[in-house]
Amino acid sequence: MAIDRKRLLLIAVLVGACVLPFLLTNYRNFQLTLALIYAISILGLNILTGWNGQISLGHGAFFAVGAYAAAILMSKAGVPYWATIPVAGAVCLVAGFLFGLPALRLEGLYLALATFALGVAIPQILKYKGIEIWTGGVQGILLTKPRPPEWLPFRLSRDQWLYFVTLFTSGVMFLLAHNLLQGRIGRALIAIRDHPIAATAMGIDTAMVKSMAFGVSAMYTGVAGALSAFVVGFVAPDSFNIFLSISILVGMVVGGTASIPGAIFGGLFVQFIPNISEEISKSAPWAIYGVFLIVFMFLLPMGIAGALRMLLVRFKL
Amino acid sequence: MDAFLHQVFSGLAAGGIYASVALALVMIYQATHLVNFAQGEMAMFATYIAWALIESGFPYWTAFGLTVLIALAGGILIQRFIIRPVSNASVLTVVVVFIGMLAIFNAVAGWVFSHTVKSFPSPFPSKSVLGGLLSAHELGAMGITLVVLIVLYAFFKWTPLGLAMRAAALNPVSSRLCGVRVGWMLAFGWGFAAAIGAIAGMMVAPIVYLDPNMMSGILLYGFASALLGGITNPWGAVAGGFIVGVLENVLGAYVIGTELKLTVALVIIVAVLTVKPSGLFGKVLVTRV
Numbered sequence: 001m002a003i004d005r006k007r008l009l010l011i012a013v014l015v016g017a018c019v020l021p022f023l024l025t026n027y028r029n030f031q032l033t034l035a036l037i038y039a040i041s042i043l044g045l046n047i048l049t050g051w052n053g054q055i056s057l058g059h060g061a062f063f064a065v066g067a068y069a070a071a072i073l074m075s076k077a078g079v080p081y082w083a084t085i086p087v088a089g090a091v092c093l094v095a096g097f098l099f100g101l102p103a104l105r106l107e108g109l110y111l112a113l114a115t116f117a118l119g120v121a122i123p124q125i126l127k128y129k130g131i132e133i134w135t136g137g138v139q140g141i142l143l144t145k146p147r148p149p150e151w152l153p154f155r156l157s158r159d160q161w162l163y164f165v166t167l168f169t170s171g172v173m174f175l176l177a178h179n180l181l182q183g184r185i186g187r188a189l190i191a192i193r194d195h196p197i198a199a200t201a202m203g204i205d206t207a208m209v210k211s212m213a214f215g216v217s218a219m220y221t222g223v224a225g226a227l228s229a230f231v232v233g234f235v236a237p238d239s240f241n242i243f244l245s246i247s248i249l250v251g252m253v254v255g256g257t258a259s260i261p262g263a264i265f266g267g268l269f270v271q272f273i274p275n276i277s278e279e280i281s282k283s284a285p286w287a288i289y290g291v292f293l294i295v296f297m298f299l300l301p302m303g304i305a306g307a308l309r310m311l312l313v314r315f316k317l
Numbered sequence: 318m319d320a321f322l323h324q325v326f327s328g329l330a331a332g333g334i335y336a337s338v339a340l341a342l343v344m345i346y347q348a349t350h351l352v353n354f355a356q357g358e359m360a361m362f363a364t365y366i367a368w369a370l371i372e373s374g375f376p377y378w379t380a381f382g383l384t385v386l387i388a389l390a391g392g393i394l395i396q397r398f399i400i401r402p403v404s405n406a407s408v409l410t411v412v413v414v415f416i417g418m419l420a421i422f423n424a425v426a427g428w429v430f431s432h433t434v435k436s437f438p439s440p441f442p443s444k445s446v447l448g449g450l451l452s453a454h455e456l457g458a459m460g461i462t463l464v465v466l467i468v469l470y471a472f473f474k475w476t477p478l479g480l481a482m483r484a485a486a487l488n489p490v491s492s493r494l495c496g497v498r499v500g501w502m503l504a505f506g507w508g509f510a511a512a513i514g515a516i517a518g519m520m521v522a523p524i525v526y527l528d529p530n531m532m533s534g535i536l537l538y539g540f541a542s543a544l545l546g547g548i549t550n551p552w553g554a555v556a557g558g559f560i561v562g563v564l565e566n567v568l569g570a571y572v573i574g575t576e577l578k579l580t581v582a583l584v585i586i587v588a589v590l591t592v593k594p595s596g597l598f599g600k601v602l603v604t605r606v
Contacts, residue, residue, distance in 0.1 A: 055412055057354075102591040108408035109352050110590050113540055116354060117586045120537050121579040128576055242533065246416055253413055282432075286424030293417030297403065297410050 017167055021160045029159040031271055033231050036166045037224045039267030040173050042251040043260065044220025050258035051181060052213040053193030054103065055112040058119030060244035062092050062218040064126060064237075066225025071141040071235045072134055081146045081230045085169060088226035089219045096218020100211035119245040126237035140236030143229065162231050169227060173220060178260055180216070189213055190258075221248070243286070250289045253296050256303030265304040323450055324570045325563055330455035331538075332562020333462035337517035338539030339546065339554035340466070341510040346548050348486045348506035349404065354415040356514055357536030358422035359395075361529060363388040363515030364522045365430050368437055377440045381519060385512045392511025396504040404503075426529040437522035458520040465516055466555060469509075482506060534579055538565065541585040547599020556598065561585065 021029050045059045069091045070084035079087070099118070103111055127138050135141070148161035156164070180186060188209050191199035200206050229235050247270050255266025273292075274285035300307050338356065345353045353359075363384055370380035399418065403410050441457035473479035484492040485502035493499050518532065525531050538561055546557025561582070569575045595601045 049409065053409070055409055057412070057416065102587055105591050105594070109412065110594070112354075112408070112412045113352055113544075114583075114587050114590055117537055117540065117583040120533055121583040124577060124579045129574070243420075246420060249413065249416060257409070281428050283424040283428035286420045287428065290417040290419070290421030290424065293420065294399065294414050297406075297413050297417070301410065 014171075018164075021163045026157055026159040029157075029163050030231070031275070033159070033163045033166045034228070035267045035271035036163075036170045037227045037231065037267070038248070038251055038270045039263045040170050040227070041221040041224035041248050042255060042266040042270075043174065043177055043263035044217045044224065045248050045252050046255075046257065046259070046263055047177065047181070047189070047220065048213055048217035050252060051186065051189040051193065052210065052217075054210065054213065055108065056115040056217070056245075057112050057242075057249065058115035058117070058122070058245050059217075059221050059248045060240050060242065061115075061118045061122040062096060062221040063225040063228070063244060063248070064122055064235075064240035065095055065218075066092050066222030067229040067235045067240070068126065068135060068141075068225075069222070070226035070229040071143055074143055074230065075141050076134070082165065084230070085223055085226050089223045092222025092225070093215045093219040095222075097211050097215035099218070100214025103214060104207050104210055115245075116242070119242045123237040123241050126240065135237075138237060140234060140239075143233045143235075145233040146230055166227050166231065169223065173223060174260060174263075177220070181260070185209070246289070250293055252303075254292055254303055256305030256307075257301075259303065259305035262303050262305030269304075320570075321567075324566045326447070326450040327455065328563035328566030329559055330451060330459055330562070331566065332542075332559035333459040334517050334521045334535065334558075335538040335542045335562050336555040336558025337462050337465060337513055337520070338535055339542035339558045340469070340551060341513040341517070342539055342543045343548055343551050343554040344506055344510040344513065346543070347551070348482070348503050349400075351400075351411055351415075352540070352548075353510065354412065354536075355418035355422060356510065356539070357532030358419045358426075359388070359392070359511055360514035360518035361532040362422045362426050363391070363511070364437065364518035364527060364531075365426050367515070367519050368435060368522075368527055369430070371438060377438060381440070384515050384519065388511040388515035389508040392508035393504045395511070396507035400507065401500065401503075423529050430529075432529060435527040437519070437527045439523040454523055461516065461520060462555075465513060469513075469551075478505070534582075537579060537582040537586075538562075541582040541589075544586055544589045544596055547596030549599045550596070553596055553598030557596065 020032065024032070041059065041063055044062075045056060048054050048056055048059075066088040069088040070081070073079040073084045073087060074081055103114065106114055126135055128135075129137070145158055146162070146165075147158060148156045152161075181189070188199065188204045191202065191204060192206055192209060196206060251263070251266030251270040253266075254269045255264070256262025273288060277284040277288045296303060302309075338360070341356055341360075342352060345351060345356075366387055367380050367384040370383055371377060375383070395418070399414065400411075403414055439454040439457070441453040443453065445452050446456050473483055481492070481497045482502045482505060484495070485497050485499045486506070489499045492502075517535075521535060522531065525535075539558075542557035542561045543554045544557070545561060546553030546555065548554070564585075565578055565581050568581055569578045573581070589596060
């Protein structure tokens with residue numbers, strides 16, 4: 001029974017997600033698209049930090065690499081926008097795997113430190129003169145937002161079309177994550193998080209699994225970055241500062257660590273709470289983020305997803 | 318040669334500030350084995366308080382002293398109310414709380430004091446010394462760093478409170494049995510760290526100007542210094558600060574250009590952590606499994 005109800009809920013959410021863009025303005029659609037993009041990157045961080053216990057405070061760097069990979073492919077090589085998504089994912093998979101290798105020697109706090117440094121340093125690296133012909137330096141790269149294709153039987157606005165592209169991509173990514181995390185690999189990730197020595201004794205290749213977790217996590221975030229590049233139509237170094245990394249972290253903590261649906265709650269939170277709070281003051285969103293981070297750690301360490309699960313158990317739904 | 322010497326000296330001047338930040342980080346690490354990611358933002362906020370005090374008419378040194386006291390009290394309060402409840406929680410929890418504090422301080426500073434860049438006064442005359450190698454402010458900042466070091470050394474060496482704090486950091490259980498109030502010692506550690514950070518902030522603000530993001534790069538260099546010198550050794554952290562300062566300036570001037578200076582810190586951090594995690598002067602930690 002429980003499984004059927006879960007499936008029903010999933011179908012209802014999917015139907016809702018498909019109907020919603022026809023009821024909303026273009027601007028709201030755009031915001032919803034960004035929330036989905038955040039959700040993908042939060043899922044990526046969650047695979048690394050939530051499931052595997054490796055803390056990253058610099059995932060904005062992989063988001064930036066994905067976004068720049070897509071933007072450079074589109075503007076310099078004329079690659080169609082949809083084809084940049086897998087390429088950006090592959091680039092970030094490799095980048096993440098390589099960063100994960102030295103990270104093997106770092107535990108807990110020290111990994112957090114190294115990734116924090118990566119997150120702080122990335123805008124400066126992107127501005128570097130030596131790669132300016134590719135990255136456009138401080139100005140960044142301006143892209144034309146893709147149009148809906150001609151073969152569609154009905155007319156969609158540009159923002160609606162991009163919403164569906166993002167919805168489809170995130171559907172694929174969430175399904176992949178679900179299958180990956182429910183099985184052997186998911187259990188290996190959790191075992192390494194909870195007791196690395198026991199995990200090794202059980203025959204898990206700890207080093208390999210940890211670096212792959214880094215790679216896959218970076219791949220998710222890179223895919224999100226690629227989507228953001230053509231959805232926003234613009235990439236520039238200063239939009240990938242340390243606060244992007246912190247936003248992704250906020251989304252993970254508020255949504256729920258080690259929870260797949262939690263990533264969606266997190267994405268919606270990170271996208272829409274600043275909108276509401278910006279009416280108070282320009283700085284208010286970050287103050288509110290900070291307060292939420294601390295309050296959630298004190299009161300709801302499992303995030304929104306954990307709280308919902310607890311309510312369901314409590315009321316035997 | 319003159320240009321090179323100039324780079325080395327301004328590196329040493331910057332190094333003094335990194336050394337202070339590194340010292341604040343080591344202070345908290347020694348007592349609690351945590352790395353405070355909000356250290357830079359706490360220092361930035363304290364500097365804004367100093368700015369507000371000076372603007373409202375206090376003379377510089379009075380504002381300086383008041384700010385150090387406010388930072389001390391603030392650090393103690395933060396430890397008592399925010400850090401202590403999570404002190405036994407997982408590393409992720411603690412890191413998230415630190416990042417939360419970082420965001421709050423950054424946002425509140427922008428909210429209260431506005432995001433416009435402000436100039437911050439220096440207590441030292443605006444002329445160059447040592448044949449043009451250093452500005453008087455840079456020399457003064459180095460002097461203040463040294464004074465802070467000597468005061469701390471004397472405090473930990475010769476006062477009963479300093480002894481109790483060292484005992485609490487070294488062996489909390491035995492110290493508690495001897496009647497040391499370990500919880501309060503940790504809180505004092507946070508207070509001192511906040512005060513040292515505030516001094517570093519006030520010394521760096523005349524150079525980089527005051528804005529809510531002024532400490533993010535400096536915090537990174539502070540991390541690099543603390544790790545390079547060995548995060549278990551206060552003297553090592555100070556030495557690390559001067560080494561990183563000189564390295565950053567010389568590499569920036571002759572090898573990689575000024576645009577990639579932050580990457581130097583990133584490379585130092587990753588290299589030290591992977592090649593020699595105990596740093597140059599740190600204790601090698603052995604974990605029993």
